[in-house]
Amino acid sequence: MEYQLSKSEGTDPVFYGVYEGTHRAFTVSELKPLTKYRFRLRWRPEDTDQWSSEYKECSGTTEDETAALKAVRNIQMTLVNGDGAATMALIERHKADLHIEARDRYDRTLLMLACQYATGNVVQCLMNLGPDVKAATRSGKTAISFAVTYGNLEAVRILLDFDEALVNQRDQGGSTILMWAAENAHANKQGHTIVELLLSRGANVQAVDNAGQTALDRIAVLNGHAPTAQLLIKHGGLLRLTPDRKQPMTTLMTAALNGHVQLVRCLLADYDVPYAVANERGATALTYASSGDHTSVIKAIRDHMDKKVARAPAADAATGATAASTTKA
Known part of the structure; x- marks a missing residue:
């Protein structure tokens, strides 16, 4: 219900x-x-x-503000301001009657705010009061969603140590914690490390959201962070090599369309993904790069094409020499 x-x-x-x-x-x-x-x-x-x-x-x-409500407001304020010492002092002072599940105007609980703004010791201080770690905002974001989105590695560890099952938690759009972490890996100092942690704790790297996207797809669309993409592929992330009706874009096409030159270079150099493959519309990765006027991506694809063409005659010559040697023998 x-x-x-x-x-x-x-x-x-x-x-x-x-x-x-x-x-x-x-x-x-x-x-x-x-x-x-x-x-x-x-x-x-x-x-x-x-x-x-x-x-x-x-x-x-309503009555005049109670001491408990004032305490919640003060804790919310100190959390947002990043004042850990003041937050912990207030929690200690009011822990007997603190409304631990109280929410702010953006529907965030105290634990969510701590995961967004505070250090691990503040998060642990709140955890000691028994908050609902699965409490969600109207959009389905939970405390661990905030922790991975804002790069709070300590909070992620604390929450996973408390409940390992949180590693594959989903929101209303079907997004997993790993997807949120991958999407924000480029924006936080600890972002890449958080992705590593989630994978080591059993995050499903091939999970898809309601739109059919994986964590690797998120990177190809949103940030093009090559190191995190490599990490996901190493752990079994789905590298889309051929388009189909359900997924009409390869990983390379998506990265090219969004102008992520580092990821494009990585896919071509490290995984030798097919660059000339076309979808039902006849579009290739180069087509999508050109449509977005991503000159650096266009150059990266063409340079790779030139290298492949240059290597082909050398390979043919080597094959011919081997055949001739075999004939003489």
Whole structure:
């Protein structure tokens, strides 16, 4: 069962969504003190796409901010500001009555914020209070999603040590933790190391999302980070060599289309992927590079083509010499 909660403030007739998901308990944050609110709850069974026409409604007036709510707000602020010492002091002071699952306006729990902004000791401090490590935002992102996206290696280790199954967790779009890590490997100092860690802990390198893309496909589309691509291929990542109706682009075509020259050079030099293969539209990797006016990619492909052509006569000559020697013998 899925639930949809919306709220209306004061006399405003319009209701605004505040939560949509499967959790039966949800903390609504960012409410103004001494303000009247109305809430409506709808539901949707798993076997239908339609929300119920009926709904339950309740109303109430908030009190002045409690000490517990103020503590949550202060911890959220110190986390975002990267003040680990202040965060840990606040957690220690309020741990007896801290709303550990409270969320900010972007639907992030305290643990998610720590995985995005804080060091490992702060993450562990929150973990000691027993948060829900599988709690998700409306888009399906969890604490470990934030950790890999923002390159928090310590947080990733802590979460995997707590629950190894998190390594293959998926969001609503079918994206795995490895996909998020690969997508952001180029943007963080620890990004490549995080991918290594996930693979060593059993991440499924061939998993596909709802669009049929793998972690390696994400790199070919988004960042072209050759070292991480090599790492994924080494661990069994699917290198697309021929197009088909389901996947009309090879890995080389995708990298060429998006102008990732380092990845293009890597695929050609290290894996000798076929550069002349065409899809149903008759387009090759060179076609896609030209369509995007990626001059460095065009040059890389043509240089590789020239080397292949130059090596061909030498190979033919060597074959001929061997044949002649055999005939004389």
